[in-house]
Amino acid sequence: MYQDFAVRSRPSDGPPRLAALRAVLAEQGLAGFIVPRADAHQGEYVAPRDARLAWLTGFTGSAGFCIALMDRAGVFVDGRYRVQVRAEVDCATFTPVNWPEVKPGPWLAAALPAGGRVGFDPWLHTRKDIDDLQAALAGSGVDLVPLARNPVDAIWPDQPAPPAAPARIHPPEFAGEDSATKRARLAGGLRQRGARAAVITLTDSLCWLLNIRGADIPRNPVVQGFAILHDTGHLTLFAEAAKFARALLDHLGPDVTLRPVAAFAPALRSLPGPVQVDPASAPLQVGRELGEQGIEILWADDPCILPKAIKTPAEIAGMEAAHHRDAVAMVEFLAWLDAEGPKGGLDEIAVVTALEGFRRASNALTEISFDTICGAGPNGAIVHYRVTEATNRPVRPGEILLVDSGGQYVDGTTDITRTIAVGPVPDDACAPFTRVLQGMIAISRARWPRGLAGRDLDALARIALWRADQDYDHGTGHGVGAALCVHEGPARLSRISDVALQPGMILSNEPGYYREGAFGIRIENLVLVEQAPPLPGADDRAMLTFATLTWVPIDRRLILAEMLAPDERAWLNDYHAQVLHRIGPTVSPAARAWLATACAPI
Known part of the structure; x- marks a missing residue:
């Protein structure tokens, strides 16, 4: 596997x-x-x-x-x-x-x-x-x-061939909006900006706009291709015809014209301008093809990028369902790991294989959402570590294991990290683990005025670490697609992100700490931006907050309870009570017994 x-x-x-x-x-x-x-x-x-x-x-x-x-x-x-x-x-x-x-x-x-x-x-x-x-x-x-x-x-003498996986329909009940409506809405925006067409080169934008999915990129349900969206709502799709069965062509409808990839550059050279092109995502060659013909270019964001990030109610419901299904698999996995890990017979590949097996047992997994990061001991300090046969390390009792993984389901995409003590708890990991947890809780509980961006919240996740002269060299969170790419723009929880957070956006919340040669720590949940309920006596001010989507226990054995403030402890105990209530009834009896202990209040 x-x-x-x-x-x-x-x-x-x-x-x-x-x-x-x-x-x-x-x-x-x-x-x-x-x-x-x-x-x-x-x-x-x-x-x-x-x-x-x-x-x-x-x-x-x-x-x-x-x-x-x-x-x-x-x-x-x-x-x-x-x-x-x-x-x-x-x-x-x-x-x-x-x-x-x-x-x-x-x-x-x-x-x-x-x-x-x-x-x-x-x-x-x-x-x-x-x-x-x-x-x-x-x-x-x-x-x-x-x-x-x-x-x-x-x-490169044996360079692989281009991907040629078949495309498929993304069901309308999961998309929440049909492709023709999306195209008409975006075409209206082009007309308002005075553009005659827009060039779309991001594969997840293309798939979102047409309500299709594919398998051209491992772990990412996308179809490789380019598109030109005209101000009439008509779209020319440049992709290989072999990927598109008749039923899929019928789904695309008469206002979508399929042409081969080789026709893309010539088509650019014959467009009436102005043509909208994203300077941050379109290949430079797109602008060169247009410019050489004297076609006016309107440099602006990919028109799909913000609408795609703001999920429809149907997409949110699908993400919630996918996360419940994924949490069941994760709880079964963690219960298994807690029983088998201390015996000393596991290695990283065995853990990765077992976790994917628990996800596939749902009979709903289409693919994992990225190569599972499973770092035992010092390998956990490699932030985006990918185990190979050459690097595969035993999972040793007395060390901690970082597992960052996710699933692609027809209705949603998941991404979760848990750091787990294997057998005896290493004392030097508990204080930084607790600080990372405090950062994750701070983001989970945040309330902020409309208009703020990820850069305005990122420090909340780091303050506890900063007080100990510690930090991590990655952003606190990334956007996540709905049954699409696990990393999605434009919003992030990062000191370099100036994109205002809006209701409907889904992001990861994943502070961490890494000690080279020793261990890595990361705790990650996905969160949904939503309108914050008003507080008694508060100003009449529009506020936003996060709703949690991930319901899987956090390893209590690594938490120094005395480091937590009363409100942090209350949040954690409430979170674990919710995990037990939501997930407990749908796991096996053995996993349910393990979950009851894992979710006990501290």
Whole structure:
């Protein structure tokens, strides 16, 4: 049942592959090439065909990039991946670079003399990416050169084929709004902005707008393709016809025209302007195709991105149902783990396999929502750790285990992290675990005025850690799709997010703490933004709050109760009472007995 979809290379593969890339660059008179972790759709996850960064360097994280020059090759990664990158790449050949502290523009300007030409694939970078980099290189004499063919593809002899999984209908009872209504609503917005058409390149936007789902990207129910939405509501879909059965074409209706992907660029060149293009998600090449024909471009957000994030009542109901189903699986799993873990016979792959089995036992799972993060002991300190046969570690009694996982169901998407004591509790983990819990509770209980963004709430999750000179190098939460991608924009709980939170948005709430070489701690629930009920005697002010969607116990053995304030303890006890009430009646008798103990008040 355990599957590893990542394109992987051994560290020893990196040097010869980099040498081959440098030979191609030298033939083209280039001083370097930028290799992003991206495809033409700018999603977080890529198909094996597009895993160029992993193939070249060995780094398999979900964010980062390599700048390969003739005398050095930097692999730029953020705080989530700084332990992981050192384990996956040949550090004598590739130099890990702390990004965004070190930015690519100054790094390139310092590494190259004036006249240096650095290539990039204009289908794999957005306009914003390249504009920012060019601005940073101003005055350096270093030029960025768009290339007609990606040189990594030229040296990758067994590059996988493009994905070709069949698409499927997303049932209207789960979407809550039919595609024609969505298209008409968005087309009205185009007319108000004076745009004749909008280009849509994000796969989850495409799937949301057409009420379809697919399996082109592992763990993400999306169809790869591009679309042009016209101000009439008509949509031209550029995707391979083999993915679309007759019933699905009938579902799309007469106002959706299906054309091959190869027709996308020519279609752009014949559009009447203005054409709305998202500078932060559309490939730079889209703007180049339009610009070369003199077609006016209206730079604005993907028109689907905010409507998609604000869930319909039907989507919220589906997410609630999916979370109840998922909680049953998680409780059965945690009861099993509590019995088997202390015996000392498990490893990380065994835990991952068992957890997926409990989810599949519901007969409702379509796919897990991302590769399960299961970090035993020091592996838990690797924030986005993915177990492989090479890294698989025993689950040892006396250590803690971090398990971050989720499920894709036809009606919803889940994402949950629990940190679990295996046998005897390690004393040095309890204080940071309690601080992480305090941060999770603070977000869960937050009330705030309408108009505030994730950056305004993020500190609430960190204050208890900050008081101990501790922190974590990732955002506190991300948006989550409804039976779509587990990571969804535009809203986040992050110090860099300025998108106002609105009722109907669903986000994760996942503070953490990581001690390299020892353990990792993260506690994650999903929460729904909703209108806050008025308080007695309060001002007449519109306030928002979070409703919890995840109902799974938090390991009480790792909590130092004396560190909790009375209101924090009350929240935790109420949460566990709700878990027992909601989930207890639907699990097996053995799991119910375990749950009663796990949910006892402190």
